[in-house]
Amino acid sequence: MPDCCNPGSARYEGVFDDRFAHDVAKRYRRRGLTAPERRIVEHLVALGLADRTVMEIGGGVGEIQLELLARGAAASTNLELSGAYEAEARALLDERGVAGRATRLVGVDLASNGDRIVEADYVVLHRVVCCYPDSERLLEVAAAHARRSLVFSHPPRTWFTRMSVGMGNAMMRLRGREYRGYVHSPGAMYGALERAGLQVRPLRTGPKWWVVAATRA
Numbered sequence: 001m002p003d004c005c006n007p008g009s010a011r012y013e014g015v016f017d018d019r020f021a022h023d024v025a026k027r028y029r030r031r032g033l034t035a036p037e038r039r040i041v042e043h044l045v046a047l048g049l050a051d052r053t054v055m056e057i058g059g060g061v062g063e064i065q066l067e068l069l070a071r072g073a074a075a076s077t078n079l080e081l082s083g084a085y086e087a088e089a090r091a092l093l094d095e096r097g098v099a100g101r102a103t104r105l106v107g108v109d110l111a112s113n114g115d116r117i118v119e120a121d122y123v124v125l126h127r128v129v130c131c132y133p134d135s136e137r138l139l140e141v142a143a144a145h146a147r148r149s150l151v152f153s154h155p156p157r158t159w160f161t162r163m164s165v166g167m168g169n170a171m172m173r174l175r176g177r178e179y180r181g182y183v184h185s186p187g188a189m190y191g192a193l194e195r196a197g198l199q200v201r202p203l204r205t206g207p208k209w210w211v212v213a214a215t216r217a
């Protein structure tokens with residue numbers, strides 16, 4: 001699908017470009033999933049993958065979906081605002097022999113133009129809320145699309161993460177880029193999921209990425 005539907009997409013493509021996609025795919029081919037990605041996959045494997053569908057928002061080259069499809073998930077859908085991942089993602093899907101069960105859509109922001117996107121059993125957002133200005137809105141809409149569980153990662157709100165993101169944003173401003181990173185309040189994000197009827201449970205903490213599961217009661 002052409003990147004035609006979301007005027008905000010250019011902001012993401014300037015940063016999450018071919019080189020970023022290539023580096024992520026190369027790291028995944030060499031070393032497999034990262035620790036937070038493994039925790040996300042373990043959680044969904046424990047809930048059960050047979051006959052279950054997965055939607056990943058901002059899934060990049062799709063390494064989490066590849067692992068879930070290889071372990072028996074019925075189908076996956078990836079929503080991305082950057083079109084730069086598609087060639088790497090297609091190659092990985094073909095290598096794993098799971099392309100027939102994967103759908104990839106570029107330029108669809110569930111929070112603003114996702115009316116036609118159907119629900120999935122599981123919704124995943126890994127390293128995404130920190131790239132999106134209105135994380136509560138995104139999580140609220142994502143939760144409404146999760147039939148069983150939503151799992152997401154976010155940076156902890158520490159002086160270190162706030163300083164790192166602040167420095168990154170200063171660089172973006174200097175280079176004339178529109179993209180900004182965010183360290184949103186964890187409490188506000190969990191509150192949005194609870195208001196959407198999900199029970200929130202931390203799965204992993206640490207200095208960089210916390211992983212949180214939100215499951216329908």
Ligand SMILES: C[S@@+](CC[C@H](N)C(=O)[O-])C[C@H]1O[C@@H](n2cnc3c(N)ncnc32)[C@H](O)[C@@H]1O
Pocket residue numbers: 012016024057058059060061079080081082108109110111126127128131132138
């Ligand atoms: C840091 S990258 C992470 C990509 C991938 N999840 C990974 O860990 O390699 C963040 C991604 O989120 C995407 N993104 C941000 N907000 C989004 C939204 N509302 N819908 C779809 N993608 C989004 C960006 O385009 C970007 O590719």
